[in-house]
Amino acid sequence: MESKVSEGGLNVTLTIRLLMHGKEVGSIIGKKGETVKKMREESGARINISEGNCPERIVTITGPTDAIFKAFAMIAYKFEEDITNSMSNSTATSKPPVTLRLVVPASQCGSLIGKGGSKIKEIRESTGAQVQVAGDMLPNSTERAVTISGTPDAIIQCVKQICVVMLESPPKGATIPYRPKPASTPVIFAGGQAYTIQGQYAIPHPDLTKLHQLAMQQTPFTPLGQTTPAFPGEKLPLHSSEEAQNLMGQSSGLDANPPASTHELTIPNDLIGCIIGRQGTKINEIRQMSGAQIKIANATEGSSERQITITGTPANISLAQYLINARLTSEVTGMGAL
Secondary structure: OOOEOOOEEEEEEEEEEEEHHHHHHHHHOOOOHHHHHHHHHHHEEEEEEEEOOOOOOEEEEEEEHHHHHHHHHHHHHHHHHHHHHHHHOOOOOOOOOEEEEEEEEEHHHHHHHHHHHHHHHHHHHHHEEEEEOOOOOOOOOEEEEEEEOHHHHHHHHHHHHHHHHHOOOOOOOOOOOOOOOOOOOOOEEEEEEEEEEOOOEEOOEEEEEEEHHHHHHOOOOOOOOOOOOOOOOOOOOHHHHHHHHHHHHOOOOOOOOOOOEEEEEEEEEHHHHHHHHHHHHHHHHHHHHHHHHEEOOOOOOOOEEEEEEEEEEEEHHHHHHHHHHHHHHHHHHOOOOO
């Protein structure tokens, strides 16, 4: 690390991650990549944009602190220019602020907020920017979104202060970085193989095929609620449900032709929450990934279990069972014992 002093204090190398929507990323890249090329050359920072057909993308900015501040300044002014251009075609009179979303390890957010919110209040007051730290971590990660909005100058001053806090309080423990999910890609299971549909072509997908074959092997399933591993022949890692989500993206799990059938499961009441997830997020993911219809019966008085009805093709049902078991296995193991 260099030790020459720059306007941002000690000039050390730092990495800042930004979460952007597709439209914002397009603005940063520019025609034939000219805008991002210019930003890289003029700031001296490395600017990488995550790949993938995702509604959200991660923009990683790495370099000495002064290079990072220059890159941020260029991004903030570019966004302001976009806002000004869009306003010339609209009837709105008040100009919205420039908004950037940083992705910060959750272990550093406490230092950023400060005791009783003192640090974040100080940053807001000294820079004039609005700063908000998300209460929840981003899906499948140990990172939180920090939203900054204001004028480009306020944002630059705010980023400087956030960088100082991040340098003074490095992340604790391992950080699981947030990876945006791909936009949904239709999937077809045929002849024991999985294919993703890209345009007019079905492309063989080895990861999905493996997942599909795993799911098909696992019938009948171990009675749910027991601590026996979901798959006798497979040692599944604890994050199997996350792996499945990452492998499947948000695919629709279409099957080639087998007729629909119904399968029923009973789940202990105290474990139903880990399958439903907050505001139904997990059960909706399982529905999307497996392509099956899943209905959870209301709790009946005096019963310690809930009925789950899964409807779909055999492949849909197996995949839904696989994903439900993976959720339960990680929950049970995480709890140690039921």
